[in-house]
Amino acid sequence: MKKLSARRRHPLAALVVLLFALAATGGLYAALAPAPKAQADDSAQSLAIDEGKRLYSVGCATCHGMNGQGSSDGPSLVGVGSAAVDFQVGTGRMPAQQPGAQIPKKKNIYSQGEIDQIAAYIASLGPGPSIPTKEEYSPAGADIAKGGELFRTNCSQCHNFVGKGGALTDGKFAPSLKGVDPKHIYEAMQTGPQNMPSFPDTTMPQDTKADIIAYLREVDSSSSKNPGGFTLGTLGPVPEGLFAWVFGLGTLLGIAVWMAARTTKAKKS
Amino acid sequence: MSTTTESPTRRPATHPGERIAEWTDGRLGLYKLAKSNMRKIFPDHWSFMLGEVCLYSFTILILTGVYLTLFFHPSMNEVVYHGPYVPLQGVRMSDAYASTLHISFEVRGGLLIRQIHHWSALIFIAGMIVHMMRVFFTGGFRKPRELNWLFGWSLLFIGMFEGFTGYSLPDDLLSGTGIRFMEGAILSTPIVGTYLSFFLFGGQFPGHDFVPRFYSVHILLLPGIMAGLVAAHLILIFYHKHTQFPGAGKSEKNVVGTPLLPVYMAKAGGFFFIVFGVISAIAAVATINPIWTMGPYRPDQVSTGAQPDWYMGFSEGLIRVMPGWEIRAWGHTLVLGVFVPLMIFPLVMAAIAAYPFIESWLTHDKREHHILDRPRNRPVRTGFGVAWLTVYFTLLIGGGNDIIATHFHLSINAITWFVRVGFFVLPVAAYYATKRICLGLQRRDRDKVLHGRETGIIKRLPHGEFIEVHEPLSQQQLHVLTAHAQPRPIELGPAVDENGVARRSSPVAKIQAKMSEGFYGEGSNIPKPTAEEYEEITSGHGHH
Numbered sequence: 001m002k003k004l005s006a007r008r009r010h011p012l013a014a015l016v017v018l019l020f021a022l023a024a025t026g027g028l029y030a031a032l033a034p035a036p037k038a039q040a041d042d043s044a045q046s047l048a049i050d051e052g053k054r055l056y057s058v059g060c061a062t063c064h065g066m067n068g069q070g071s072s073d074g075p076s077l078v079g080v081g082s083a084a085v086d087f088q089v090g091t092g093r094m095p096a097q098q099p100g101a102q103i104p105k106k107k108n109i110y111s112q113g114e115i116d117q118i119a120a121y122i123a124s125l126g127p128g129p130s131i132p133t134k135e136e137y138s139p140a141g142a143d144i145a146k147g148g149e150l151f152r153t154n155c156s157q158c159h160n161f162v163g164k165g166g167a168l169t170d171g172k173f174a175p176s177l178k179g180v181d182p183k184h185i186y187e188a189m190q191t192g193p194q195n196m197p198s199f200p201d202t203t204m205p206q207d208t209k210a211d212i213i214a215y216l217r218e219v220d221s222s223s224s225k226n227p228g229g230f231t232l233g234t235l236g237p238v239p240e241g242l243f244a245w246v247f248g249l250g251t252l253l254g255i256a257v258w259m260a261a262r263t264t265k266a267k268k269s
Numbered sequence: 270m271s272t273t274t275e276s277p278t279r280r281p282a283t284h285p286g287e288r289i290a291e292w293t294d295g296r297l298g299l300y301k302l303a304k305s306n307m308r309k310i311f312p313d314h315w316s317f318m319l320g321e322v323c324l325y326s327f328t329i330l331i332l333t334g335v336y337l338t339l340f341f342h343p344s345m346n347e348v349v350y351h352g353p354y355v356p357l358q359g360v361r362m363s364d365a366y367a368s369t370l371h372i373s374f375e376v377r378g379g380l381l382i383r384q385i386h387h388w389s390a391l392i393f394i395a396g397m398i399v400h401m402m403r404v405f406f407t408g409g410f411r412k413p414r415e416l417n418w419l420f421g422w423s424l425l426f427i428g429m430f431e432g433f434t435g436y437s438l439p440d441d442l443l444s445g446t447g448i449r450f451m452e453g454a455i456l457s458t459p460i461v462g463t464y465l466s467f468f469l470f471g472g473q474f475p476g477h478d479f480v481p482r483f484y485s486v487h488i489l490l491l492p493g494i495m496a497g498l499v500a501a502h503l504i505l506i507f508y509h510k511h512t513q514f515p516g517a518g519k520s521e522k523n524v525v526g527t528p529l530l531p532v533y534m535a536k537a538g539g540f541f542f543i544v545f546g547v548i549s550a551i552a553a554v555a556t557i558n559p560i561w562t563m564g565p566y567r568p569d570q571v572s573t574g575a576q577p578d579w580y581m582g583f584s585e586g587l588i589r590v591m592p593g594w595e596i597r598a599w600g601h602t603l604v605l606g607v608f609v610p611l612m613i614f615p616l617v618m619a620a621i622a623a624y625p626f627i628e629s630w631l632t633h634d635k636r637e638h639h640i641l642d643r644p645r646n647r648p649v650r651t652g653f654g655v656a657w658l659t660v661y662f663t664l665l666i667g668g669g670n671d672i673i674a675t676h677f678h679l680s681i682n683a684i685t686w687f688v689r690v691g692f693f694v695l696p697v698a699a700y701y702a703t704k705r706i707c708l709g710l711q712r713r714d715r716d717k718v719l720h721g722r723e724t725g726i727i728k729r730l731p732h733g734e735f736i737e738v739h740e741p742l743s744q745q746q747l748h749v750l751t752a753h754a755q756p757r758p759i760e761l762g763p764a765v766d767e768n769g770v771a772r773r774s775s776p777v778a779k780i781q782a783k784m785s786e787g788f789y790g791e792g793s794n795i796p797k798p799t800a801e802e803y804e805e806i807t808s809g810h811g812h813h
Contacts, residue, residue, distance in 0.1 A: 101680070148356045152442060152564045156572040161442065161563045166573030167671035171680035174573070218356050219562060227373070227380060228556030236443060236572075238669040240557050241579025244391035247555075249399065251547050252322050252392070253315070259536060260315035263527065 045120065052121030055114055059095045068125045073099065080191065081128020082119035087187035089115045091180070093194075101171035102194055129190045129200070136206050137186035139214035147215030150208055154199065162220045162234050168195055178220050182213045311533045312513040312526035316407075319400035321537060323424075325544040326393035327499060333386040334488065340376050342368040343438065343484035345477040354561050362440075362565030365480045369439040369560055384552035390432050391557075392548060394580040397425045401621070405654050408642035409512050410625040412635060417505040422622045424498050427491055429580045434487040436558070436578055440480055443558070445566025446575040448479065450588070457607035475568060512641050515752040517745040521639045576668060584614045586667030590688045617664075621657060631784040633759055645714070646753045648707035649788045655703040656696035663691045704793070711795040714750045717742060718798045719806050741807065751797055759785040 007013065057066065063074030070076030074096075077084075088094035092108040110118070119131060152161070160166050163177030172195050177185065189209050192198025199209070218224065220234075232239040294300045311317070344364040350357045352367070353374050372379035401421060404410055410418035433451075437444045452474045456462045471478030510524050519525050527533050563572065577585055587610035594605040628650065629635065644651040666673060667688035674681040721739035728738050742750070761774050761782045774782075787793060 144356050145359045148564060149360060152567075152570045152572065156442075156570070158573055160574045161572045164574070165675055167674035167681045169680075170682050171674070171678075173675050215356060226556060226559075227561075228384060228559050229554045231556050231559070234556075234559065234562055235672055236574040237558070237576045237578045237582075238574070238672040241391060241582065243551075243555060244388060244579065245395050248388060248392040248548065248551055249322070249395045252396070252544060253319075253399075255543055255547070256318040256322070256540070257315040259540060260313050260318065263313045263532075263536075 048117045048120040049124045051114075052117035052119070055110075055118050056121050059110075060118070063096070068122060077122050077125060079126035079128045080122060082116075082123040082131045083129040083187040084191040084193065085119040085122045086115055086131045087184050087191060087193055089118060090187075091184055102168075102173060105175060129187075132183060132186050132190070132206075134183075137182045137210060137213060139182060139210055139217050142207070142210040142214035144211070144214050144218050146208070147211030147213070148219070150204075151212050151215050154204070155212070158196075160235065163216050164220070164234050177216055179222075182217070185213050185216065186210075306507065307528070307530040309507060309510075309529040310524045310526045311511050311529060312524060314514060316403045317511065318540060319396060319403055321540055322396040322544055323393055323400055324499065324503075325541045326389040326396060326548065327495070328541070329389045329545055329548060330386060330393060331492065331496075333382045333389070334492070336382050337372060337379075337386060338488055340368060340372045340379065341365070341438070341484075343481045345440070345475075345480050357561065357564065360565065363480065365438060365440040366560070366565045369441070373561060381549075381552055384555075384557050385549055386435075387557045388552045388555075389548050390435065391578060391580075394425070394428050394432060397421070397428060398580075401425060402654065402658070405621070405624070406642075406644040406651055407512070407514075408638065408647060408650065411638040412629065413509055413637055414505070414512075415625045415629075417502060417509070418625050419622060420498050420502045420505065422618075424495055424502065426618055426622075427495055427498070431487065431491040431495065432578055433581055434483045434491065437483050438480060438487060439558075439560045440566050441560040442563040442566050442570055442572060443560070443575055445475065445568070446571055447577050447581075448475065448566075449568065450577075450585075454588075454607055454611045457604040457611060459601075459603055459608070475566070510639065512639055514641050515643070515749055517748045519640060521637065524639070574672060576672075579665070582668035583617065583661050583664035584610065584668075586664035586670075586688065587613055589670055590664075590667040590685050590692070592689075617657075617660065624653070628788075631781060632756065632788050633781075633785065634756065640752070642753065643749075645707040645710040646755075646794075648704040648711075648793050651707050652700040652704040656700040659696045659699040660692065663688055663695050667692075708793075708795055711797075715795055715798050718747055718750050719802060753797070755794055755797055756789050758782065758789040 056064075056068070060068075060074075060077075063071060064077050065071045065074075068077035070078075085094075089110055090108060090112075092106040093103045096103045097106065116131075122128075123130065151159075151163070155163070158166050158168065158174035159177060160174075165176035166174050168174060174196070186209050188196060189199045189204065189212070190201075232243055290299070342364045346364045347361055348364050348367050350360050350362055350367055350370065352358070352370055354370055357370065369383075372383055374380070404418065404421070433447070437448050452466055452470065455466045455469065458465060466474065469479070469482075470476045471482075511526070513519050513524060513526070516525075527536075564570070576582060588607060591606050591610050594609075596603040596605060642650075644654075667685065670681050670684040670688070673679065673684055721741040724738045724740050726738040728736050730736060759782050761778065762772060764772060766772050
């Protein structure tokens, strides 16, 4: 002990003590910290991936290949991310009923839990955009007017002024955005499904996506105000012209026929 | 002096109304005017009220338009919106657009008046088309009414541009796209295109000038011309007297109907309020041109479903279906994809304007006509009319191809190809189909005259034969079915004259004779029953 005592004033003594102290706290932490939760999360994730793979083999593998590598009937899913799965399956577009110009929206047959499992499996194939959190897509507090400007600049050339949808080439179309879950709108912008271009966070930051969602909720939802009366679809002058011919001129012609049939006639005598 | 005695027999006016009438008569000559016009006779038929629909919607347009001018700012100055419409708050826009939003959301009754104005515009032009078709199919454009046909046609043509300038004024994203479309069409004009565009917009598109300029044109120039044309149109109706359909007691020399005062005036006045009421009701329940949803115009933005109002739809269709051909030579580009439609657009309209003159030239018909034709009795003309309408409506389908594609789940390319082929094929098919139908109806008329109406009663004769009982038509009905003239086609005359020398006829005369043969020849008319045929068949021997 003499040796130790003699060196207790050595310039490096403090450092040695510090190392011992760190080793002790680290060791104690490693021994006592509540580690099991993190481990359980890991196993659930791998469980989700396993379950997702099982669902994938049943519903998706026919076209996208056994390992998501794609085939002549469907693109590769490596790197599309969980957001793409949540959008495509969550809106019922996938699994597709039949090939065509565009896969339409239909009734979703998976629960959100199952969708998350498939998403986890696809996300495990390669990094890609992940399902947004509620804070990311929530329109609360977003700038509606800015959203409108962004929508008219980036979206309305296909989706119409207020998101009523429009035609693309060869039977493809931009669908109506009315009643679409804000999460799905966000994911669509993020991933660019089917014929839509994608707007990743680098070109359209997360808060501007929320602005667009807020604008759509303001102008194209069941709670939107329509100061002019029936909207006739807000599709522009085509339905207006049809309405003017059928109901405007049609009514007036009907009245004209009625009036001409009720005239003063010279009595036969 | 005897010449200046003030008719001592006339008792002085005592009643205040009488005195007012005396006063105005002395200054305006109202008695004479009223005497000749108050008992003017107007025949009664629903199709004669189509023009009234147009007249009244034009009146409504002027009334509501004046109200809108009180609040509209025809200015391109940039402002930031701070009004009540939340989705546009803080957005930069032109004063024109901001004031239209102001009219829509803040002016009392502003939105209703705007919607009445716009709905009446659509109905006005739709009414003019239907009115024009009524006149066309019944031959109401024939001498002496060719000029009135041109006046009416000018009203339609100017009305389309009046509507277009009005649609452009709010400077919203939809109308701005429409102006951009027009600018593109102007630019496609060879040589002068760029100059015309710079002249119209006062420089580079869109610039600051077009809204104030369109405003002057929309509220002053075109309505002024149109009001003048409407007045001329009406004066000519009074001067020519109204046409009437054939019928017993109706001739080229009389008009059978009700007098202007009191009957027709009451009906027409009532009809004005009905038209106003119907349009107001539509404007109260149905949105038209919701400019607030479209946002202010910015040349870098565009929306799908950007169409003009329906009356410009056929020009939109022409552009949409025309392949995007270009000719490049000597450093210049001739944009056929836009220029060809720009040239066809007036031709579609001019075809219908020139028709009365073409028909009278081809048929040598220089007589006055006050009795209308039944469309079936002029199969060629009716066929032409239907062919024109077919072209018009096929192009409207082309103009709305995107909306049709999404709503009927069709490919927009398929619709475009349908219109491309249909533009050439459908009018021809429609012409022949219409002509056949007309001839069929003529045969039916002939059959009805000679054999009477089928009663549906089956009678068994004593020897066992079954016959259907036919009921002879009344004299009135017979008159309607047989009153029309069936002119003979122009004859070129014998190929050699009486001396055996070959006669020369000009190529124009040959074309004329050929076309006339087409109009009135054997293939285009079923000879109407002659009196002899009628006598023979109805003289009583045997049954028919």
